[in-house]
Amino acid sequence: xxxxxxxxxxxxxxxxxxxxxxxxxxxxxxxxxxxxxxxxxxxxxxxxxxxxxxxxxxxxxxxxxxxxxxxxxxxxxxxxxxxxxxxxxxxxxxxxxxxxxxxxxxxxxxxxxxxxxxxxxxxxxxxxxxxxxxxxxxxxxxxxxxxxxxxxxxxxxxxxxxxxxxxxxxxxxxxxxxxxxxxxxxxxxxxxxxxxxxxxxxxxxxxxxxxxxxxxxxxxxxxxxxxxxxxxxxxxxxxxxxxxxxxxxxxxxxxxxxxxxxxxxxxxxxxxxxxxxxxxxxxxxxxxxx
Numbered sequence: 001x002x003x004x005x006x007x008x009x010x011x012x013x014x015x016x017x018x019x020x021x022x023x024x025x026x027x028x029x030x031x032x033x034x035x036x037x038x039x040x041x042x043x044x045x046x047x048x049x050x051x052x053x054x055x056x057x058x059x060x061x062x063x064x065x066x067x068x069x070x071x072x073x074x075x076x077x078x079x080x081x082x083x084x085x086x087x088x089x090x091x092x093x094x095x096x097x098x099x100x101x102x103x104x105x106x107x108x109x110x111x112x113x114x115x116x117x118x119x120x121x122x123x124x125x126x127x128x129x130x131x132x133x134x135x136x137x138x139x140x141x142x143x144x145x146x147x148x149x150x151x152x153x154x155x156x157x158x159x160x161x162x163x164x165x166x167x168x169x170x171x172x173x174x175x176x177x178x179x180x181x182x183x184x185x186x187x188x189x190x191x192x193x194x195x196x197x198x199x200x201x202x203x204x205x206x207x208x209x210x211x212x213x214x215x216x217x218x219x220x221x222x223x224x225x226x227x228x229x230x231x232x233x234x235x236x237x238x239x240x241x242x243x244x245x246x247x248x249x250x251x252x253x254x255x256x257x258x259x260x261x262x263x264x265x266x267x268x269x270x271x272x273x274x275x276x277x278x279x280x281x282x283x284x285x286x287x288x289x290x
Contacts, residue, residue: 029258031059036259037072038064038085039153040177041195042114042244045275046085049111049263052271056262060255068151076249077101082256087114087242088156098247108245109260111268113233113278115196116154116240118145119214121185129191130220131239135162137191143172146180146192154193157242181210191217196228200276207276233278243280 038046043066050062067075069086076084077098086108090098095106118134120126137144138158147155150166150173159166172187174180177194184192192214199210218225221239232238246263250256262268269279 029253029255029261030057032255033061033063034083034255034259035063035065035081036083036085037067037075037081039069039072039087039195040066040148040198041153042085042087042112042197044197044201045112045114045244045272045277048271048275049259049268052267053259053262056267057258062255062259068149069153069156070151073247076247079249082250083246083248083259085244086247087153087244088160102249102251104249104251106247108247109264110243110245110280111263112244112272112275112280113236114200114242114244115228115233115238116157116242117194117196117228118217118219119181119184119192119194120217121188122213122215123185124188124215126191126217128220128225129217134158134219138162138164138169138171140170142189143170144190146172146174146184146187146190148177148180148194149173149175154195157240158193161240178210181213184214197275197277201274202276203274230278234282244277 036046036050043064047064050064054060054062065081069088072081072084073086073090073094075081078101090106098104098106118129134145149155154177155166155169155171159169162169171193172190174183174192177198180192180194181199184190199207201207216228218227219239220226226232226238228238228241233241246260248256248260263272264281269281272279
Protein backbone atom coordinates (compact mmCIF):
# COMPACT_ATOMS: atom_id res chain seq x y z
CA UNK A 1 0.00 0.00 0.00
CA UNK A 2 2.78 2.40 0.98
CA UNK A 3 4.61 1.58 -2.26
CA UNK A 4 1.46 2.37 -4.25
CA UNK A 5 1.15 5.77 -2.56
CA UNK A 6 4.83 6.47 -3.28
CA UNK A 7 4.35 5.61 -6.96
CA UNK A 8 1.32 7.91 -7.25
CA UNK A 9 3.17 10.77 -5.51
CA UNK A 10 6.24 10.33 -7.74
CA UNK A 11 3.99 10.23 -10.80
CA UNK A 12 2.38 13.57 -9.95
CA UNK A 13 5.73 15.11 -9.04
CA UNK A 14 7.12 14.09 -12.42
CA UNK A 15 4.13 15.73 -14.16
CA UNK A 16 4.68 18.94 -12.19
CA UNK A 17 8.42 18.90 -12.99
CA UNK A 18 7.78 18.43 -16.71
CA UNK A 19 5.16 21.20 -16.65
CA UNK A 20 7.59 23.57 -14.96
CA UNK A 21 10.31 22.64 -17.43
CA UNK A 22 7.99 23.30 -20.38
CA UNK A 23 6.91 26.59 -18.82
CA UNK A 24 10.55 27.65 -18.52
CA UNK A 25 11.05 27.03 -22.23
CA UNK A 26 7.82 28.71 -23.30
CA UNK A 27 8.08 32.01 -25.19
CA UNK A 28 7.90 35.16 -23.09
CA UNK A 29 8.55 38.90 -23.32
CA UNK A 30 11.10 38.71 -20.47
CA UNK A 31 13.30 35.82 -21.64
CA UNK A 32 14.58 34.37 -24.88
CA UNK A 33 16.59 35.44 -27.92
CA UNK A 34 15.74 37.63 -30.88
CA UNK A 35 17.32 39.24 -33.94
CA UNK A 36 16.50 42.80 -35.05
CA UNK A 37 17.42 43.97 -38.56
CA UNK A 38 18.24 47.65 -38.97
CA UNK A 39 19.73 49.86 -41.64
CA UNK A 40 23.11 51.34 -40.72
CA UNK A 41 21.49 54.79 -40.55
CA UNK A 42 19.56 53.95 -37.37
CA UNK A 43 21.78 51.26 -35.91
CA UNK A 44 22.82 53.42 -32.95
CA UNK A 45 19.33 54.07 -31.59
CA UNK A 46 18.32 50.44 -32.21
CA UNK A 47 21.33 49.14 -30.27
CA UNK A 48 20.68 51.58 -27.43
CA UNK A 49 17.08 50.39 -27.11
CA UNK A 50 18.19 46.74 -27.25
CA UNK A 51 20.75 47.33 -24.48
CA UNK A 52 18.11 49.05 -22.35
CA UNK A 53 15.71 46.14 -22.79
CA UNK A 54 18.34 43.54 -21.90
CA UNK A 55 19.24 45.49 -18.75
CA UNK A 56 15.60 45.49 -17.70
CA UNK A 57 15.15 41.82 -18.65
CA UNK A 58 18.48 40.03 -18.06
CA UNK A 59 17.18 36.71 -19.41
CA UNK A 60 16.76 38.20 -22.90
CA UNK A 61 19.39 38.33 -25.60
CA UNK A 62 18.86 40.68 -28.53
CA UNK A 63 21.15 40.64 -31.56
CA UNK A 64 21.11 43.76 -33.74
CA UNK A 65 22.14 43.00 -37.32
CA UNK A 66 22.87 45.73 -39.87
CA UNK A 67 21.13 45.24 -43.20
CA UNK A 68 20.01 47.57 -45.97
CA UNK A 69 16.41 48.62 -45.38
CA UNK A 70 14.85 46.86 -48.38
CA UNK A 71 16.75 43.62 -47.72
CA UNK A 72 15.81 43.71 -44.04
CA UNK A 73 12.15 43.91 -44.97
CA UNK A 74 12.50 40.86 -47.23
CA UNK A 75 14.28 38.90 -44.47
CA UNK A 76 11.49 39.77 -42.04
CA UNK A 77 8.96 38.31 -44.48
CA UNK A 78 11.10 35.16 -44.72
CA UNK A 79 11.17 34.80 -40.92
CA UNK A 80 14.93 35.43 -40.62
CA UNK A 81 14.35 37.97 -37.84
CA UNK A 82 11.57 38.99 -35.47
CA UNK A 83 11.77 42.77 -36.07
CA UNK A 84 12.88 45.08 -38.87
CA UNK A 85 13.38 48.83 -38.43
CA UNK A 86 11.91 50.91 -41.25
CA UNK A 87 11.69 54.58 -42.22
CA UNK A 88 10.04 54.81 -45.62
CA UNK A 89 6.36 54.18 -46.33
CA UNK A 90 5.64 50.77 -47.78
CA UNK A 91 3.93 50.55 -51.15
CA UNK A 92 0.42 49.01 -51.34
CA UNK A 93 2.00 45.93 -52.92
CA UNK A 94 4.49 45.61 -50.04
CA UNK A 95 1.71 45.98 -47.47
CA UNK A 96 -0.24 43.23 -49.22
CA UNK A 97 2.83 40.97 -49.35
CA UNK A 98 3.53 41.56 -45.65
CA UNK A 99 -0.03 40.73 -44.61
CA UNK A 100 -0.07 37.59 -46.77
CA UNK A 101 3.33 36.28 -45.62
CA UNK A 102 3.08 37.21 -41.95
CA UNK A 103 -0.67 36.67 -41.67
CA UNK A 104 -1.03 39.87 -39.61
CA UNK A 105 -2.50 43.29 -40.30
CA UNK A 106 0.34 45.76 -40.72
CA UNK A 107 0.78 47.87 -37.60
CA UNK A 108 3.85 50.15 -37.70
CA UNK A 109 5.16 50.89 -34.20
CA UNK A 110 6.54 54.43 -34.51
CA UNK A 111 9.20 55.35 -31.97
CA UNK A 112 11.43 58.22 -33.18
CA UNK A 113 11.78 61.13 -35.57
CA UNK A 114 15.10 60.99 -37.41
CA UNK A 115 16.24 62.87 -40.53
CA UNK A 116 18.24 62.52 -43.71
CA UNK A 117 20.86 65.28 -43.69
CA UNK A 118 23.06 66.87 -46.36
CA UNK A 119 26.66 67.47 -45.31
CA UNK A 120 29.73 69.23 -46.68
CA UNK A 121 33.30 69.57 -45.32
CA UNK A 122 33.68 71.99 -42.41
CA UNK A 123 35.60 74.50 -44.53
CA UNK A 124 33.13 74.47 -47.44
CA UNK A 125 31.75 77.89 -48.40
CA UNK A 126 28.33 76.34 -48.94
CA UNK A 127 25.91 77.29 -46.13
CA UNK A 128 22.56 75.83 -47.20
CA UNK A 129 20.83 73.81 -49.90
CA UNK A 130 17.42 74.21 -51.52
CA UNK A 131 14.83 71.62 -52.44
CA UNK A 132 15.26 72.72 -56.05
CA UNK A 133 19.02 72.06 -55.89
CA UNK A 134 18.39 68.61 -54.46
CA UNK A 135 15.78 67.76 -57.09
CA UNK A 136 17.97 68.89 -59.99
CA UNK A 137 21.17 67.48 -58.51
CA UNK A 138 19.66 64.01 -58.13
CA UNK A 139 19.01 63.98 -61.88
CA UNK A 140 22.37 65.40 -62.95
CA UNK A 141 25.10 63.36 -64.61
CA UNK A 142 27.56 65.08 -62.26
CA UNK A 143 26.32 62.77 -59.50
CA UNK A 144 27.11 65.40 -56.89
CA UNK A 145 25.32 63.63 -54.02
CA UNK A 146 27.08 60.78 -52.23
CA UNK A 147 25.05 58.00 -50.59
CA UNK A 148 26.16 55.00 -48.55
CA UNK A 149 24.85 52.52 -51.14
CA UNK A 150 21.85 51.30 -53.07
CA UNK A 151 18.86 49.85 -51.13
CA UNK A 152 19.85 52.12 -48.23
CA UNK A 153 17.24 53.88 -46.12
CA UNK A 154 18.73 57.30 -46.93
CA UNK A 155 18.42 56.80 -50.69
CA UNK A 156 14.96 55.23 -50.35
CA UNK A 157 13.68 58.15 -48.30
CA UNK A 158 15.08 60.87 -50.57
CA UNK A 159 13.62 59.07 -53.60
CA UNK A 160 10.23 58.83 -51.92
CA UNK A 161 10.37 62.51 -50.95
CA UNK A 162 11.15 63.47 -54.55
CA UNK A 163 8.43 61.08 -55.79
CA UNK A 164 10.98 59.09 -57.78
CA UNK A 165 12.22 55.52 -57.89
CA UNK A 166 15.79 55.06 -56.56
CA UNK A 167 16.80 53.55 -59.91
CA UNK A 168 15.84 56.80 -61.65
CA UNK A 169 18.18 58.94 -59.56
CA UNK A 170 21.83 59.69 -60.22
CA UNK A 171 24.31 59.67 -57.36
CA UNK A 172 27.77 58.60 -56.21
CA UNK A 173 28.50 55.93 -53.61
CA UNK A 174 30.95 55.65 -50.72
CA UNK A 175 30.09 52.58 -48.68
CA UNK A 176 29.00 53.50 -45.16
CA UNK A 177 27.94 56.80 -43.60
CA UNK A 178 31.06 57.05 -41.44
CA UNK A 179 33.25 56.64 -44.52
CA UNK A 180 31.31 59.38 -46.29
CA UNK A 181 32.07 61.78 -43.43
CA UNK A 182 35.76 60.84 -43.25
CA UNK A 183 36.36 61.00 -47.01
CA UNK A 184 34.14 63.91 -47.98
CA UNK A 185 36.98 66.44 -47.93
CA UNK A 186 38.52 64.56 -50.90
CA UNK A 187 35.50 65.59 -52.98
CA UNK A 188 34.93 69.32 -52.33
CA UNK A 189 32.32 69.54 -55.11
CA UNK A 190 30.18 66.75 -53.63
CA UNK A 191 27.51 66.67 -50.92
CA UNK A 192 27.19 63.73 -48.54
CA UNK A 193 23.78 62.31 -47.65
CA UNK A 194 23.54 60.41 -44.35
CA UNK A 195 21.16 59.69 -41.49
CA UNK A 196 21.17 62.08 -38.54
CA UNK A 197 21.49 59.19 -36.06
CA UNK A 198 24.96 58.49 -37.51
CA UNK A 199 26.31 61.24 -35.24
CA UNK A 200 23.34 62.57 -33.27
CA UNK A 201 24.44 61.25 -29.85
CA UNK A 202 25.25 64.48 -27.99
CA UNK A 203 27.62 63.02 -25.36
CA UNK A 204 29.40 60.38 -27.45
CA UNK A 205 33.05 61.13 -28.26
CA UNK A 206 33.08 59.34 -31.62
CA UNK A 207 29.86 61.07 -32.69
CA UNK A 208 31.33 64.41 -31.63
CA UNK A 209 34.48 63.80 -33.70
CA UNK A 210 32.39 62.96 -36.75
CA UNK A 211 30.19 66.04 -36.27
CA UNK A 212 33.28 68.25 -36.08
CA UNK A 213 34.46 67.05 -39.50
CA UNK A 214 31.45 68.33 -41.43
CA UNK A 215 28.61 70.80 -41.31
CA UNK A 216 24.94 70.01 -41.85
CA UNK A 217 23.31 72.17 -44.49
CA UNK A 218 19.94 73.70 -43.57
CA UNK A 219 17.37 72.92 -46.28
CA UNK A 220 15.49 75.78 -47.94
CA UNK A 221 11.84 75.06 -48.70
CA UNK A 222 9.24 77.63 -49.78
CA UNK A 223 11.57 80.49 -48.94
CA UNK A 224 12.41 79.29 -45.41
CA UNK A 225 15.50 77.58 -44.02
CA UNK A 226 15.05 74.54 -41.80
CA UNK A 227 17.70 72.79 -39.72
CA UNK A 228 17.44 69.55 -37.75
CA UNK A 229 16.78 70.83 -34.23
CA UNK A 230 14.22 69.12 -31.99
CA UNK A 231 11.56 71.71 -32.78
CA UNK A 232 11.75 71.17 -36.54
CA UNK A 233 11.83 67.40 -36.14
CA UNK A 234 8.89 67.39 -33.74
CA UNK A 235 6.77 69.55 -36.05
CA UNK A 236 8.24 67.80 -39.12
CA UNK A 237 9.14 71.19 -40.60
CA UNK A 238 12.54 69.97 -41.75
CA UNK A 239 11.70 68.60 -45.23
CA UNK A 240 13.59 65.33 -44.78
CA UNK A 241 12.28 64.41 -41.33
CA UNK A 242 11.46 60.71 -41.22
CA UNK A 243 9.65 58.64 -38.63
CA UNK A 244 11.32 55.39 -37.62
CA UNK A 245 9.09 52.42 -36.90
CA UNK A 246 9.24 48.72 -36.09
CA UNK A 247 7.61 45.92 -38.04
CA UNK A 248 7.35 42.46 -36.53
CA UNK A 249 6.18 39.03 -37.67
CA UNK A 250 5.33 37.97 -34.10
CA UNK A 251 1.62 37.45 -33.60
CA UNK A 252 1.59 37.11 -29.81
CA UNK A 253 3.09 38.99 -26.87
CA UNK A 254 6.56 37.53 -26.66
CA UNK A 255 10.01 39.12 -26.78
CA UNK A 256 9.48 41.06 -30.04
CA UNK A 257 6.26 42.75 -28.97
CA UNK A 258 7.68 43.19 -25.47
CA UNK A 259 10.65 45.06 -26.94
CA UNK A 260 8.38 47.19 -29.14
CA UNK A 261 6.19 48.14 -26.19
CA UNK A 262 9.28 49.02 -24.13
CA UNK A 263 10.68 51.20 -26.93
CA UNK A 264 7.44 53.16 -27.25
CA UNK A 265 6.90 53.75 -23.53
CA UNK A 266 8.61 56.34 -21.36
CA UNK A 267 11.84 54.41 -20.67
CA UNK A 268 12.40 53.69 -24.35
CA UNK A 269 11.53 57.23 -25.38
CA UNK A 270 14.09 58.59 -22.90
CA UNK A 271 16.70 56.45 -24.67
CA UNK A 272 15.58 57.86 -28.02
CA UNK A 273 16.05 61.38 -26.67
CA UNK A 274 19.52 60.53 -25.29
CA UNK A 275 20.40 59.40 -28.81
CA UNK A 276 19.76 62.96 -30.00
CA UNK A 277 16.55 62.06 -31.84
CA UNK A 278 13.02 63.31 -31.29
CA UNK A 279 10.86 60.83 -29.33
CA UNK A 280 7.69 59.95 -31.21
CA UNK A 281 5.62 59.51 -28.05
CA UNK A 282 5.88 62.59 -25.85
CA UNK A 283 5.45 62.25 -22.11
CA UNK A 284 4.50 65.25 -20.05
CA UNK A 285 6.67 65.84 -17.01
CA UNK A 286 4.61 66.46 -13.90
CA UNK A 287 6.17 68.13 -10.86
CA UNK A 288 4.25 68.16 -7.60
CA UNK A 289 4.74 71.33 -5.60
CA UNK A 290 4.28 71.12 -1.83
